[in-house]
Amino acid sequence: MPEAKGMWDGLMDFSFRVYATPRMLKFLYALHLLVGLVAAVAWVAVAFQQSPVQGLLALLAALGGYFIWVLYCRVILEVLAAVFRMVEAIAPDRSGSQQQ
Numbered sequence: 001m002p003e004a005k006g007m008w009d010g011l012m013d014f015s016f017r018v019y020a021t022p023r024m025l026k027f028l029y030a031l032h033l034l035v036g037l038v039a040a041v042a043w044v045a046v047a048f049q050q051s052p053v054q055g056l057l058a059l060l061a062a063l064g065g066y067f068i069w070v071l072y073c074r075v076i077l078e079v080l081a082a083v084f085r086m087v088e089a090i091a092p093d094r095s096g097s098q099q100q
Contacts, residue, residue, distance in 0.1 A: 022084050029077050036069040 011020050040062040048055030 019084060019088075022081065025077050025081055029073060032073045033070060036066055036073070040066045040069075 009018070009020075013020070044055060044058045044062050047058030
């Protein structure tokens with residue numbers, strides 16, 4: 001299967017002959033980092049409204065948790081990218097040989 005020329009081209013391929021995911025990895029990584037950051041900031045803000053000590057503890061926990069979140073997202077997306085690279089290396093190119 002060939003890779004899509006653009007993210008939107010891959011998303012609009014209803015025959016599923018092109019991989020859209022490899023083009024979306026950067027977008028997915030940025031989206032997950034942003035969601036994690038928003039969640040951490042919201043958690044710290046709510047904790048500071050309760051009490052300053054609870055807010056400082058939440059800030060420390062949020063820093064550690066966000067670091068773990070970044071590592072987790074990076075590893076998962078690298079595994080996904082490796083799977084797609086393996087598929088491209090192992091599977092024969094069937095883009096022109098089979099038309100349905």
